[in-house]
Amino acid sequence: MxxxxxxxxxxxxxxxxxxxxxxxxxxxxxxxxxxxxxxxxxxxxxxxxxxxxxxxxxxxxxxxxxxxNPIEVYWVLLKGAFGSTFNLATTLQETTLLLFTGLSVAVAFRAGMFNIGTQGQLVLGALGTGLSVLWVAPVVPAGLVGGVVLVAVGLLVGAAVGGFWGAIPGALKAYADANEVITTIMLNFVATGIAFTLVSEVFKDPGSQTVQTRFVPEYAQLPALVLGIDGFSMLALVGGLALAGLVYWVLRGTSFGYDLRTSGVQPDAAEYGGVDAKKTMVSSMALSGALGGVGGAVYVLMVAGQWQSGIPSLGFDGITVSILAGNNPIGVVPAALLFGALKGGSLVIEFDxxxxxxxxxxxxxxxxxxxxxxxxxxxxxxxxxxxxxxPAVATDGGTPREGGADDGGDSE
Structure with a gap:
């Protein structure tokens, strides 16, 4: 020991x-x-x-x-989170968004990188989603087919923009040895400033006094489906759960995931074993940023219907969710649900x-x-x-040999 x-x-x-x-x-x-x-x-x-x-x-x-009465307080907290269809939808809405930001932070942490910039990646991903959907909407047919195309475009652009913004601090860390905590915090302010300026000066909704884009078409917004409450879509929740499983598989079942995890636990040994540490830094932060960007896309397509200033601090909440989950992608699911229930239920306590x-x-x-x-x-x-x-490091930087030790991050 x-x-x-x-x-x-x-x-x-x-x-x-x-x-x-x-x-x-x-x-x-x-x-x-x-x-x-x-x-x-x-x-x-x-x-x-x-x-x-x-x-x-x-x-x-x-x-x-x-x-x-403490019993009454906790009862109202529980009832406020799950006591009605509306309250349940509010809790699941928060849970869905935190799934994406929690996964974003968890991926970076597993690679030994501290991504404090998920909020900025989410903000720019949301802007990219809103603008791309508005640009593509005139050339696709209205209705189900057009909605599927626009949602796909929005998610892809959100992921690409968030991934690009996440790769910047990864490259600065890899090639300039810049502290990623400092750079990601600073890039949050840069991202917010860029988005605010672009919308207020170029893409602002002419019919509104606030800084926001025009609404995306209604058929491009994720439908409410099961609970029938605007602002929450079961499709987004199912997609977030599937993404958590996919990220877990990538980290646990692929050579890229193994390189990422071993670099986070024993970077010197991983590099000695053939892992390209610099490439891993950039790619892990790009993947982390892409997940944050998808969270921004879901915020636009499910909750707001547009980009608007004052996006909630979902990226910072994702840090808490990831820590609660032990940076385990599967653990992010109950952690996001717990955090979502606390936020939803606490609002009811203040009112009741x-x-x-x-x-x-x-x-x-x-x-x-x-x-x-x-x-x-x-x-x-x-x-x-x-x-x-x-942690064991394969000599070729790939999948560990059968029976090898793990990094301790996901003990089974």
Whole structure:
């Protein structure tokens, strides 16, 4: 076992060597603990607020009043996420978008790259999608066939634009040794500025006072189908789930994915084994950016129907989703659902209960923090050599030999 034999070392080693089932159980235990801690926070917050603006939840002698009922708060949170068709559609809409941004961040992280620029890749991908659909729409027939063509064009252009924007920090890292954290953060601002300027000066909807493009044709927007609620399409959700499976297969079942993963865990050993580290950096960031660009395309085709300023911070939320998932493409699915439910349910708490918005944010943050921390420490343990699993690198940089060790990122 690498590392030291201290209590901390043994704990980190145990997290690194934990099986998939053990990691799921740890995450569930962390989720339960976050609920308990959150309930205590709700009680204390209501006690500090007393006297209550409305009827108190409980009064305990000399302790004073408790204004908020933690059970009611969590029940409303759950009901707000799944309690009606509209609430379910809102949760699944957020989940669908976070699938793409979570996958984007996860791919880069698995390659040892920190892509903080998914938001910029999403913004430009969304703009490319909106403009390309508007340009192509006049030359395709209206209706189902034309809609399929326009959706395909929009998704491809969104992926291409996002991939190009993601490849830039990858190339800067590979050939100029520029820190990708700094460059991706800076490129977020550049992307937002470019998109805002292009739309406000060239492509602005002449009938609107806000900075936005014209709406894409209705037949080019993803249909609601099952739930019948505008803003969510089951097609997009199914496509996101299929993409998660495809990304998992690429990372686990192809030589490119193996090169990408080993470069992220042991770059020196991977390069010694024949992996082109510079090419891998650029291609992994391009793939990451393409996934972010697809997220932008889905935002335009499913939610907004146009490019508009003020796109939500889905790219930054994708970082949280990826960390919650342990950078596992399959794990991104439940992580995105959890995050989507928290965002959807917290909106209802603010409307239905007299609970401050800041307290709702604390409850969301506690869930994310408790669930993410075991995986964070596990990633730290892998980075600093704890645990028994050592990544194997094939001498030709290709698929590892049968029975070889893995990188520890997706223990089964």
């Amino acid at each position: 690498s590392g030291d034999d201290s209590t901390i070392g043994r704990a980190l080693g145990g997290l690194v060597d934990a099986s998939a089932i053990e990691r799921i159980l740890i995450s569930l235990a962390a989720l339960g603990l976050s609920v308990v801690v959150g309930a205590v926070v709700v009680l204390i917050s209501g006690w500090v607020l007393s006297p209550c603006p409305s009827a108190p939840f409980a009064t305990l002698g000399g302790l004073g009043e408790f204004c908020y 209960l007299a609970v401050p918005q800041q307290l709702v944010g604390v409850l969301r943050g506690l869930v994310i923090l408790f669930v993410a921390m075991p995986e964070f420490f596990r990633m730290a343990g892998i980075r600093y050599g704890y645990g028994d699993d050592e």
